[in-house]
Amino acid sequence: MTATNLSRRAFIRSSAAVGGGLVLGFHIPLAKAATTGAKILTKMPEGVEVNAWLSIDTTGLVTIRVPHTEMGQGGMTSVAMLIAEELDVEWSKIQTVFADANRHVRNNKEYIVMSTHGSQLVRLQHPHLMQAGASARERLKEAAAKAWGVERSAVTAKQGVLTSGSRKGTYAEFAEAASKIKLDKEPAIKTPAQWTLLGKPMQRIDIPHKVDGSAQYAIDTRVPGMVYAAVKASPVPWGKLKSFNFDAIKNRPGIIAAVELKAVPGKRDQPDMQNAVAVVADSWWRAKTALELMPIEWDFGDSGSTSSVAYFEEARKKLGEKGIITNDDPKALEIIAASKKVVTSDYERPFETHARMEPINATVYVQKDRVDVWSPTQDQSSAVTLVADQLGVDPKTVFAHTMYLGGGFGGNGAGGTGVTRQAAEISKQIGRPVKVLWTREEDLAQDKQRPLAVARLSASIGDNGLPTALFTRAAWVTMDGANQFGSATADYGIYNMPYKFPQRHHDRHNLKSHIPSSTHRAPGANQMGFMAESFIDEIAIAGGWNPLDWRIEMTKGMDDWQLVLKTLKEKSGFRTDLPKGQGMGVAVVESHGTIAAACATVSVSKRGELTIEKLVIVLDAGHVINPHAATEQSEGSVVWELSHAFLGGLELEGGRFVNTNFATYNLMRINQAPVVETYFASSGGKKWGGLGEPSGPPAPPAVANAIYYATGKRIRSTPFINHDLTWA
Numbered sequence: 001m002t003a004t005n006l007s008r009r010a011f012i013r014s015s016a017a018v019g020g021g022l023v024l025g026f027h028i029p030l031a032k033a034a035t036t037g038a039k040i041l042t043k044m045p046e047g048v049e050v051n052a053w054l055s056i057d058t059t060g061l062v063t064i065r066v067p068h069t070e071m072g073q074g075g076m077t078s079v080a081m082l083i084a085e086e087l088d089v090e091w092s093k094i095q096t097v098f099a100d101a102n103r104h105v106r107n108n109k110e111y112i113v114m115s116t117h118g119s120q121l122v123r124l125q126h127p128h129l130m131q132a133g134a135s136a137r138e139r140l141k142e143a144a145a146k147a148w149g150v151e152r153s154a155v156t157a158k159q160g161v162l163t164s165g166s167r168k169g170t171y172a173e174f175a176e177a178a179s180k181i182k183l184d185k186e187p188a189i190k191t192p193a194q195w196t197l198l199g200k201p202m203q204r205i206d207i208p209h210k211v212d213g214s215a216q217y218a219i220d221t222r223v224p225g226m227v228y229a230a231v232k233a234s235p236v237p238w239g240k241l242k243s244f245n246f247d248a249i250k251n252r253p254g255i256i257a258a259v260e261l262k263a264v265p266g267k268r269d270q271p272d273m274q275n276a277v278a279v280v281a282d283s284w285w286r287a288k289t290a291l292e293l294m295p296i297e298w299d300f301g302d303s304g305s306t307s308s309v310a311y312f313e314e315a316r317k318k319l320g321e322k323g324i325i326t327n328d329d330p331k332a333l334e335i336i337a338a339s340k341k342v343v344t345s346d347y348e349r350p351f352e353t354h355a356r357m358e359p360i361n362a363t364v365y366v367q368k369d370r371v372d373v374w375s376p377t378q379d380q381s382s383a384v385t386l387v388a389d390q391l392g393v394d395p396k397t398v399f400a401h402t403m404y405l406g407g408g409f410g411g412n413g414a415g416g417t418g419v420t421r422q423a424a425e426i427s428k429q430i431g432r433p434v435k436v437l438w439t440r441e442e443d444l445a446q447d448k449q450r451p452l453a454v455a456r457l458s459a460s461i462g463d464n465g466l467p468t469a470l471f472t473r474a475a476w477v478t479m480d481g482a483n484q485f486g487s488a489t490a491d492y493g494i495y496n497m498p499y500k501f502p503q504r505h506h507d508r509h510n511l512k513s514h515i516p517s518s519t520h521r522a523p524g525a526n527q528m529g530f531m532a533e534s535f536i537d538e539i540a541i542a543g544g545w546n547p548l549d550w551r552i553e554m555t556k557g558m559d560d561w562q563l564v565l566k567t568l569k570e571k572s573g574f575r576t577d578l579p580k581g582q583g584m585g586v587a588v589v590e591s592h593g594t595i596a597a598a599c600a601t602v603s604v605s606k607r608g609e610l611t612i613e614k615l616v617i618v619l620d621a622g623h624v625i626n627p628h629a630a631t632e633q634s635e636g637s638v639v640w641e642l643s644h645a646f647l648g649g650l651e652l653e654g655g656r657f658v659n660t661n662f663a664t665y666n667l668m669r670i671n672q673a674p675v676v677e678t679y680f681a682s683s684g685g686k687k688w689g690g691l692g693e694p695s696g697p698p699a700p701p702a703v704a705n706a707i708y709y710a711t712g713k714r715i716r717s718t719p720f721i722n723h724d725l726t727w728a
Contacts, residue, residue: 048175050139052110053083053132056175060160062089067099067111068121069378071405073692074204074629075121081625082126085197086133086189089160096205098402101380105395115379117413119592119690122625126688130189138187143177144169192623201628218376218403221363223433227256228284229426230291231436233276233446236300236655237514241275243297249290254282259426268479270448270518271386271415278426284437303514304655308350311452315475315511319346319456323473323507326495332503335469339460343542347531348717351650352450354520355667358406360443364423365433366391371398375420376405378412383420390421391428409640410519416448444660448518449650452477453527455494457535465543469503474528481512492524493589493697494532498561499554522693525591526641529697533587534716537705547705548574548586560683564588564595564620567681572599572616576709580727581605585705587698594621594689598698602706608725612642612674612703617695622687624680634678634695641696642703643667645718
């Protein structure tokens with residue numbers, strides 16, 4: 001016998017599906033330890049569809065259709081838990097598949113929303129997800145009631161079994177009848193006090209599938225007859241393609257074609273195409289190598305002279321000018337001008353990139369009567385509509401095959417890059433299925449970046465050491481001076497500070513740039529939270545206050561903030577008297593409806609080497625449906641945000657980014673990652689906050705504040721690595 005070592009990639013290639021696409025199935029035999037098996041199917045698993053969200057087969061196995069992407073945040077598990085809670089079925093009887101995006105578009109948003117962003121899945125979607133389970137449960141009860149000649153109220157549904165007196169039947173027995181029932185009124189969903197499954201720590205059902213290598217991402221897509229394309233857009237965003245010489249590389253092995261991709265004038269949204277050229281070949285490496293060798297001439301226009309230095313200079317000048325007013329209080333400026341004790345500081349953050357684990361890619365197969373799409377977007381319905389728009393076809397003929405995402409962080413929202421359009425256009429022109437894969441350099445250079453931002457903060461301090469007035473002004477640099485992205489504006493995290501300042505003035509500036517910009521994990525709060533919470537420490541220390549006690553004092557009467565801050569004090573053991581070279585720092589930021597507080601412990605050697613040892617995180621999201629997944633998300637948020645604040649930052653020269661790979665745009669390595677302890681101080685009630693992002697924003701200012709106590713040096717810009725932290 002011959003033993004064969006089969007790599008994950010080789011396994012996926014050998015098991016690729018032909019035809020109708022990919023459906024991933026997840027079976028959970030035990031609540032504590034989920035196992036997962038992938039099946040390549042040409043149709044949904046057999047069973048009776050009770051409603052669009054779930055079906056039940058003859059064995060009682062419930063298949064839940066998940067309309068949201070799974071990018072490591074546990075969304076697939078959350079959807080299953082929300083529906084299973086209301087359906088009242090054994091967790092071991094649940095399996096999940098990704099919902100059909102074509103069906104969603106074709107049936108006028110049948111799944112309500114397919115977008116997965118902004119920590120919204122549980123926070124905003126739980127009512128209709130739970131309603132789907134509750135509706136199915138009541139329809140099953142109604143079917144049994146009719147068969148048994150009793151009122152529905154006399155039927156009990158519990159763990160997949162229906163009972164009424166001595167009568168008993170399984171969900172499977174009544175699924176067919178239930179599918180034909182229409183309720184006069186949809187049932188109310190459970191309150192948290194009634195939960196039996198939600199609120200318990202559950203292992204994510206996607207993890208075993210990823211550990212054994214059987215999980216498929218968009219980058220793993222293989223289609224018979226597929227070719228590969230490497231793409232290069234103008235290094236200076238929105239530059240024009242003047243010419244390219246395909247003759248110079250057309251005779252290289254495996255080369256098929258060169259395709260020009262054209263921007264549509266006036267179309268500069270996130271998923272729109274820029275001017276670019278693609279080389280198509282029988283392997284991606286051959287396409288990439290030929291593209292690098294092919295002579296290309298660009299017209300960069302005026303943007304070719306811009307730089308990070310120039311943008312910072314422009315933004316700093318704006319800090320001396322009145323901007324768009326969010327909170328107009330002229331008296332605040334008067335008090336500060338007349339005060340004997342004033343603290344004023346300027347803070348800055350550079351452009352930053354998403355740097356997802358999975359490089360940007362998409363596969364599209366344009367056929368006569370249908371189009372198939374494999375795209376790692378955070379909204380699979382957008383993959384349908386984007387391709388339909390690019391090709392000028394009916395969206396009903398476009399089928400998106402949902403895959404796992406190798407990270408999102410806001411970068412894949414609504415098809416957040418032009419790659420899906422690129423793949424569609426190339427497939428259309430060459431008449432074959434094509435996979436477009438961006439190099440890491442192209443990925444970072446053409447990503448939708450976190451905007452460059454600056455802020456000036458000034459406070460007057462009274463005799464009791466507390467502030468009497470606060471003045472803040474922010475400026476950020478976005479593509480075409482965009483005012484905001486979703487709820488994240490240039491001043492989010494500063495203008496909404498919770499503290500009870502007697503007088504408060506705030507304004508902002510939106511500066512224009514050619515750099516495509518977009519939301520990043522915890523948008524707005526990530527940058528401005530660093531600036532606001534670092535400055536709060538400056539105010540507290542100038543007034544002679546312990547920074548944590550200052551925050552508690554300044555949020556009196558705000559019960560949820562008090563709960564979080566006092567829990568942080570209890571759990572972290574925060575102190576300001578550690579030996580030189582060691583320090584603890586605190587910060588608290590609200591985002592996505594969740595209050596997140598952090599206490600960082602750091603050490604700094606005399607040579608200035610920073611070690612972030614530990615972060616204690618306290619969260620109030622109101623309700624937590626899966627503490628296990630929420631804790632994982634907290635840990636990931638902390639590490640991701642610290643990666644950019646500690647080591648990241650894009651450098652713009654000549655209109656283009658020059659540090660576009662991990663050798664020059666650094667992210668935290670495993671040996672640099674701190675221990676993260678997460679605690680939930682849940683206020684309950686009607687509060688439903690998100691948990692995918694909020695732990696990130698307070699982490700950088702907590703670390704910066706800890707660095708101050710360790711070294712006496714105040715950090716007012718990122719990345720931290722650029723600062724001299726030596727001390728004697």
